Amino acid sequence: MTEIKEQVEKALADIRPALQADGGDIELIDVVDGIVQVRLQGACAGCPMSQLTLTNGVERHLKNVVPGVERVENFAV
Numbered sequence: 001m002t003e004i005k006e007q008v009e010k011a012l013a014d015i016r017p018a019l020q021a022d023g024g025d026i027e028l029i030d031v032v033d034g035i036v037q038v039r040l041q042g043a044c045a046g047c048p049m050s051q052l053t054l055t056n057g058v059e060r061h062l063k064n065v066v067p068g069v070e071r072v073e074n075f076a077v
Helices: 001-019 051-065
Strands: 026-033 035-044 071-076
Touching: 001 026, 001 035, 001 051, 035 051, 051 071
Parallel strands: 035 071
Antiparallel strands: 026 035
16 A cells, blocks of 8 residues: 555545444545545435535545545545
8 A cells, every 4th residue: 555545545544433323334445645535334325415525524634644635536436
C-alpha cells in the first residue's frame, strides 16, 4: 500500500465511528492522482445527505490531514 493510501486509511479511521453511529460506514477503494475513491456502505449508501457527508465531512477532514488529497469521490457500484 502506498504511503498516501495508508495516511488516508488512518484519516478515515478517525471519522468512521461517526458514520457507524448513524448505521453507515466507508471503504477506501483507491487513491489516484489526489482523488480518493471511497464506497459508502450501510445507511450512508442510500442516504440523501451522502454527498454532503462526503464533501463537508470526509473530504474536508482528508484535505486537512493528508497532503495531496484534492477530492473525494463516491465509487458506487
